[in-house]
Amino acid sequence: AKKVGVKVAVEPLNRFETYLFNRGAQALALADAVSPECGVCLDAYHIHMEEFNVYDAIRQVGKRLFDFHVADNNRFAAGLGQIDWPRIVRTLKEIGYDGALTNEFVAPVDRTPAAPYPDMVERHPVDISPEQLKFIQDHGSSVLTEKFYTDQMRITAETLLPLIR
Known part of the structure; x- marks a missing residue:
């Protein structure tokens, strides 16, 4: 990997x-x-589920942090849950992290009448394999509509961009 810059x-x-x-x-x-x-x-x-102190965990990994995945504690976009994003970003800056903040929300699908996003699931045929669809569904999600996905991306950007500038 090192030879090819990966x-x-x-x-x-x-x-x-x-x-x-x-x-x-x-x-x-x-x-x-x-x-x-x-x-x-x-x-x-994941770290909000497993670490005693998420900020100390980030500090401990320090310079060996190569990537940071972004999703809130409910797996929706950053800003739609309870994670303290200003403190996360401050801690990342503290350790000198200047890598990617990779958006990795895996929105859980709620098909009940109480669903906060009733139009989140794509209802039209999509061009993915049955294996890909099974993987997505096994992780509690589904194929998302373009509008829902775009909204989640926008919310993440609105939450994080002011913090990283």
Whole structure:
């Protein structure tokens, strides 16, 4: 990977998705065992479930943080949940992180009459394989409408851009 300029990072996921490693310290230990060039990718959604202190977890990973995934605690766009995004961004700046903030919301589908976004699911045929659709559905989501997806992207941008400038 290094020869072709590719960075490799391991990402801790929450205990409901895997039990291999769930916290930043565990991911850092695995990265250390792999190679000094191996880094860590932290995900706001996962670290808010698993870490005792998310800000200390970011600090501990420090310079080995290669990517940071953005989704709120409810897996919707940043700003639609309870995560303290100003503090997250301050902590990322504190460690000198200047990498990507990768938008990775996986909006849970609510098909009840109480759904906050009743038109979020695409109802027209889409060009994806059955395997791709199964993967999306296995993760509690579905194929999203262009409008819903665009709104989620806009909300994330409106939440984070003022903080990173």
